[in-house]
Structure formats: C-alpha cells, structure tokens
Amino acid sequence: MTSLQRVHGQAVVLSQIIADKVGLSPSDLECLGFLSHGGPVTAGRLGELTGLTSGAVTRMIDRLEGRKYVRRRADPNDRRRVMVEFIPARAKELEPFYGPMGNGSDEWLAQYTEKELALFVEFFSGMFEWGREQTVRVQALPAKPKRKKKA
Amino acid sequence: MTSLQRVHGQAVVLSQIIADKVGLSPSDLECLGFLSHGGPVTAGRLGELTGLTSGAVTRMIDRLEGRKYVRRRADPNDRRRVMVEFIPARAKELEPFYGPMGNGSDEWLAQYTEKELALFVEFFSGMFEWGREQTVRVQALPAKPKRKKKA
C-alpha cells in the first residue's frame, strides 16, 4: 500500500500549491472544502475536523471572513455558538482549481464499472474507519520523548 | 469520490498529530518517511518531493540532523551535493506510531482478494498519474488575484 502513501504525499504537495495560488493556507483551504460541501458548521466543529485549537480556528475564520469566503452567523438556539457559512459566490474563484478536477476525474472514473466503483467507495469507507482507529490509538501514545508532560 | 477526500483530510490530521507527538513538523515527518523507504537522497531532491524551497530544506535537514534522525554525507562525485541519509537506529522511535499501522492494515487488507488488491493498486497508480497532471495544470494557473506580479 505504499502506492497509496505516494498519492497522499502528492495530494499534500498539491494542496500546498493550490493554497498559495489562492492566497490561503492549506488548513484554510481544507476548511473551505468542508464548508462548501457540508453546509454551515460551528467554529468548534471546524476545530475538531482540522485538528486545530479554538484560538487557531478563530484566526482562520477571521482570515476567511476578511476575504469574504465565509460569513459568521449567530446560532439562534445557542448564542455562544458561531455558525460559519460558506459564501457560494466566491466558489467561482476556486473553480479554476477544482472544477477541472471534477470533470477530469469523472472522465477517468468512467473506465471502471459500477461494481468496481462501489468497491472503491467501500474500500475508502473502511479505510476511513481504520484511520479513525489509528487516530485514537496514536492520541493515546506517550507523546514526545523530550521533557514535557502530557496533553 | 468525496469519500476519498475525507480519507485524505483525515490523513492530514493524523500526520499532524503524529508529528507533534514525535516533536517534528509534518514536512519533516513526510521527509523521514521517504528517506526511510527510499534510501539516501540529495537535499535538492527532497525539496522537489516536499515542494519546499532550498532554504527550507536546509533548515529541515538541520532539525533532523540535530535530533540524529539523519546524517549529512558528501557526494564523492559532486562535492556540491549533500546526500541525506536516514539513521536506522532511530527508526525504533517511530515504530510505536507506524508499526501497528502496517500490521493492522495487513490484517484489514486480507479481506480482499488478490485480484481486488491489484485493482486498487492500479487505481492508485492511475490516480497518481492523474494527480501529476493536475499539479502541472495548477502550477500554470494565473496565481492569486491579489496584487503581486508572478512567480
């Protein structure tokens, strides 16, 4: 499965390239990706998704909001919360980067049968689940050998 | 294929977690991963692989060398070059993180047939190739809309 690792490493580099073409950080971009597909979320949830602290998330939202990529909205049910909402109009600026990917990949995926594609999806789901277990496991590890208690 | 994106995002987060457990940056870790599997490489090559500039690579090697993860070696054929070499003895410190992954994934992969696994590998190879095309395409894009000439 080292072939998958290569794909991953490549994806990281590609994300980085796109990020500074757009003028954002990879984290910001990943966050935008989630918002554009997943609908409005709270700031805290974004922190969980990206693995950032609350402070870092606040700053990230500041940046994205400053550039009009997202909007802060109050949650009527809990006024402590801040709902972050993607501004669809800005999606056009990301289009040149991600648009062709969608089209190109559709075309490329066409070489596989429905059955095979379903198998891939299942495979990825399993991998996601596996990844989650790994995350939990790693979180519990003793941390760095350098002096410094725990988290 | 959004399911794959989720896996990717997750992998990024996981990398980050491991990185600061070990006390390194994700870049450093990715670099180590490559060195441990791919053998000695030049500093410049590492820059290409990680997408970093020469200065950043130098600093990265400094960090890794300072913590005895790698060693600088002169290239006898071209004394300008610096070969970076992984120190296998340090691999044990990474074992707790990556070791169980290898075992766990083997076990998990066992549920698929040889044929299916071959199909996955082919799929990833194709994806890698596709990713390379995307990288080239994106590199050629007009860059950020904010004022700032070009690269």
Added chain:
DNA sequence: CTCATTATCTGCGCCGCGCAGGTAATCACT
C-alpha cells in the same frame, strides 16, 4: 442568584517557511 461549564475570542511567543543574497563546486567554451 450563584457557581460551574461551554463556546468563542484575544495577547503572547515560537517556529517553519519563502525570499533574496552568499559561497563553493562544476560545466561550457575558448
């Protein structure tokens, strides 16, 4: 009304990174 908890924001310092310039080795050409 008071205390604890939750969700987000702010001040501070660290550190990785790009950029621009520097040094040393190598190559191309005469």
Added chain:
DNA sequence: AGTGATTACCTGCGCGGCGCAGATAATGAG
C-alpha cells in the same frame, strides 16, 4: 588553463499560522 555561467546548498531576515493561557459571554444546575 582561464573566465563566466550554472548548479547546489547555506544564511539573514521578516511574515504568518499555530498552541497556550487567560478573558468574555452565554447557558445550565441548584
């Protein structure tokens, strides 16, 4: 061999994202 261009890496500098700790506001429990 000598001269200039190129290549490969290193160094000084400033920017910006991030974690940490504490502040603020809203909610819930009694």
